[in-house]
Amino acid sequence: MSTFNQPLGGNEMPRFGGPATMMRLPTQESAAGLDAAFIGVPLDIATSNRPGTRLGPRQIRDESRMLRPYNMATRAAPFDSLQVADIGDVPINTFHLPKTVDIISAFYDEVLQHDCAPLTLGGDHVITLPILRAMARKHGPVGLIHIDAHADVNDHMFGEPIAHGTPFRRAQEEGLLAHGKVVQIGLRGTGYAAEDFDWCRQQGFRVV
Known part of the structure; x- marks a missing residue:
């Protein structure tokens, strides 16, 4: 045993x-x-x-x-x-x-x-x-459940492509995420524009 x-x-x-x-x-x-x-x-x-x-x-x-x-x-x-x-x-x-x-x-x-x-x-x-x-x-490519106040899909931060606010944009660009199997839960943080979470939806992410 x-x-x-x-x-x-x-x-x-x-x-x-x-x-x-x-x-x-x-x-x-x-x-x-x-x-x-x-x-x-x-x-x-x-x-x-x-x-x-x-x-x-x-x-x-x-x-x-x-x-x-x-x-x-x-x-x-x-x-x-x-x-x-x-x-x-x-x-x-x-x-x-x-x-x-x-x-x-x-x-x-x-x-x-x-x-x-x-x-x-x-x-x-x-x-x-x-x-x-x-x-x-x-x-x-893998499915992802992301629980956060922010989407972390910035293109750059201070000109850098890799930072704590960019990982899911890079992951999507690199083909690491399975299409239709990404869910972001709890997105509610303040942003810089009304469209801040729209990029996620355009990729087929489910935004809750």
Whole structure:
């Protein structure tokens, strides 16, 4: 009988102790043998306002120590049938955004070689683009559910084609997204023109 990794329980080790991993799961260096892997991308060099999302993966992991492995409403017990571990953070280049985008994409290429589902802890919004590039190389164009106040389809920001507000325009231009299978939910942020969300609809995105 297979033995699946389990989050460290609060009756085995106090919640304030144990490994600082997602749900205090075991760690391993690669995605080999895993059905799903938690991955951190500690990045905020693509933001145009305040920094701080580089600390997101660490904080998410810290808060996750309070999670238990069973969903009492749905009776879902994912750790009873899936092998899951925390494989750490992508070693980004915090001084060079284009290089970092390539580093992220290559990291996910390796993860996907193992037919492992990556579960990402970010990180600013730009990380979606290199992850989608890797996913599309593996699977072809993919569907997307994007929950956000903004559409993140700017053509450029400060003259740069890759920034936290541009990933879904680049993804659409590069053919990474499956036609008719993109939904953007919660778009409500203020904009610069009445047409700001129209580009999305013109691409066949469903805007909610």
